[in-house]
Amino acid sequence: NAGVTQTPKFQVLKTGQSMTLQCAQDMNHNSMYWYRQDPGMGLRLIYYSASEGTTDKGEVPNGYNVSRLNKREFSLRLESAAPSQTSVYFCASREGAQPQHFGDGTRLSIL
């Protein structure tokens, strides 16, 4: 089983460029999440989607937008990338009270 798949795995952007990070899950989960992970800061929630058609802000939503395209896919968009958005981005999905399942991340550098 693929589980949660994130693309791309690595990306380098220039300040001001835009980009969309893709996430897809094949577990038929209703809820999906986007996190960023920075040294010393741990995992911080950016946006989440409790079910298809709904999205909500997490702890650090500024500078990001999301789209829940369908039940499988949840994308994260940076409209105008800034160096402070250099991070590792993780997507996760969940069903009911079960633990979240994570993808292997997108490593994003913004110069």
Added chain:
Amino acid sequence: EDQVTQSPEALRLQEGESSSLNCSYTVSGLRGLFWYRQDPGKGPEFLFTLYSAGEEKEKERLKATLTKKESFLHITAPKPEDSATYLCAVPPLFSGGSNYKLTFGKGTLLTVNP
């Protein structure tokens, strides 16, 4: 607001040297706790769910325990392949609601030397 604190931040062990990692939390009510393992360049991988104080779960050399205010991850006779970052997380008070967001600790980086 829920808070989760993990200690130590980093732990270096010799192969075979047993130890414990701590996850303490300040929450409005105990409703369980998750442990994850994260290898370099990978996403967190689920290890255990603990639901109530006194509960214990085991997997190979790992044993997780839970009290009302903290959880321990005991590592018995560790091997180099146990080297990873270990994360704990607590679920929200109402797990069935749409506002389901985990609160993660910052993790403990475990290094086991051969």
